Amino acid sequence: xxxxxxxxxxxxxxxxxxxxxxxxxxxxxxxxxxxxxxxxxxxxxxxxxxxxxxxxxxxxxxxxxxxxxxxxxxxxxxxxxxxxxxxxxxxxxxxxxxxxxxxxxxxxxxxxxxxxxxxxxxxxxxxxxxx
Amino acid sequence: xxxxxxxxxxxxxxxxxxxxxxxxxxxxxxxxxxxxxxxxxxxxxxxxxxxxxxxxxxxxxxxxxxxxxxxxxxxxxxxxxxxxxxxxxxxxxxxxxxxxxxxxxxxxxxxxxxxxxxxxxxxxxxxxxxx
Numbered sequence: 691x692x693x694x695x696x697x698x699x700x701x702x703x704x705x706x707x708x709x710x711x712x713x714x715x716x717x718x719x720x721x722x723x724x725x726x727x728x729x730x731x732x733x734x735x736x737x738x739x740x741x742x743x744x745x746x747x748x749x750x751x752x753x754x755x756x757x758x759x760x761x762x763x764x765x766x767x768x769x770x771x772x773x774x775x776x777x778x779x780x781x782x783x784x785x786x787x788x789x790x791x792x793x794x795x796x797x798x799x800x801x802x803x804x805x806x807x808x809x810x811x812x813x814x815x816x817x818x819x820x821x
Numbered sequence: 822x823x824x825x826x827x828x829x830x831x832x833x834x835x836x837x838x839x840x841x842x843x844x845x846x847x848x849x850x851x852x853x854x855x856x857x858x859x860x861x862x863x864x865x866x867x868x869x870x871x872x873x874x875x876x877x878x879x880x881x882x883x884x885x886x887x888x889x890x891x892x893x894x895x896x897x898x899x900x901x902x903x904x905x906x907x908x909x910x911x912x913x914x915x916x917x918x919x920x921x922x923x924x925x926x927x928x929x930x931x932x933x934x935x936x937x938x939x940x941x942x943x944x945x946x947x948x949x950x951x952x
Contacts, residue, residue: 697925700948714845714910716856723854725847725903728910740944771944772856772952774937775925779845779859781938794828794906806905807912813871813902817831821903 697775705778706733712748716781717791719804720769726791727806729756731780743768745782764788764802828906836909837864843879847912848922850935851900857922858937860887862911874899876913895919895933 696703706713712730719726729747731739735755738746742757745766749756759765770783790802810821827834837844843861850857860878862870866886869877873888876897880887890896901914921933941952 698928700950702942702947702949714859716847716859718854718856723849723856725849725854725856725912728845728847728905740942743944770952771942772938773940773942773949774859775923775934775939779937781856792906797829803906806910807903808906809904811833811871811902811904813874816833818833818904819831821901 693776696777702773703777704733704736704773704780705776706736708778712750714779715745715747716779717745717766718781718783720783720785724805725807726766726784726786726804729758736780739768739771739782745784758791759788762788762793762802764790766791824907827908833904834908835864835867835904835911836907837867839909843881845910846876846878847910848876848897849912849914851914851916855936856938857897857915857917857935860889867911870899870902870913876915889922890919893919893924893933895921897922 711732715731717726732748735746735748745758745768747756765787766784768782768784772781790804792803792806794803796803809818812819842863846862848857863879866877866879876889876899878887896918897915899913899915903912921935923934923937925934927934940949943950
């Protein structure tokens with residue numbers, strides 16, 4: 691498939707091969723656009739996400755299909771899947787079904803944090819602070 | 822540095838080594854949370870972004886430092902940098918200084934598209950449509 695068709699066409703042709711079978715998937719909350727997590731997706735995980743409408747990834751640490759929420763209950767219902775221009779990155783737009791998306795826990799509540807991106811860089815001090 | 826310090830601490834310790842020197846950077850528009858692009862960052866690009874406050878990446882196709890906007894004028898001013906729990910993915914929260922962030926052009930206007938994520942999957946038909 692040529693570059694123009696990939697960038698401007700209607701054919702879904704995710705380029706899993708480009709980086710060894712995995713592409714990054716940004717997970718964004720539907721209600722407010724907050725970025726909840728970033729994980730990796732292979733062809734199998736992508737197909738399973740489309741089939742089940744629940745965000746599914748490939749765990750690069752466990753080397754297995756990873757349906758988010760399968761153990762925690764914190765499923766992420768996928769309402770949109772976006773692809774980028776060259777079809778080597780995607781966004782899952784989701785409605786969280788549980789407390790959050792992160793495996794870490796908020797020390798104040800004891801619940802899973804909503805987002806993995808809970809810290810920002812303080813440019814002046816060079817340290818992380820709460821976001 | 823142990824896992825707890827990486828996840829809960831204030832030390833900036835981006836794990837570039839985990840995936841061969843590059844981490845994915847999500848670029849998100851400050852005004853409305855729209856995801857504009859996803860690109861890769863190495864240690865040099867990260868430091869240059871902090872120094873210049875303009876989103877800088879490592880081009881994996883050209884194998885060189887890539888300051889977005891240097892040729893197009895479409896700089897992305899970085900107002901926040903977020904890191905995820907295990908510090909192997911980041912978000913640049915930006916204010917676009919030009920027309921857009923994508924290298925493709927909107928056929929209607931001829932300008933750079935605001936976002937690389939301009940198509941979504943039609944789940945029923947299995948094809949891409951405008952987003």
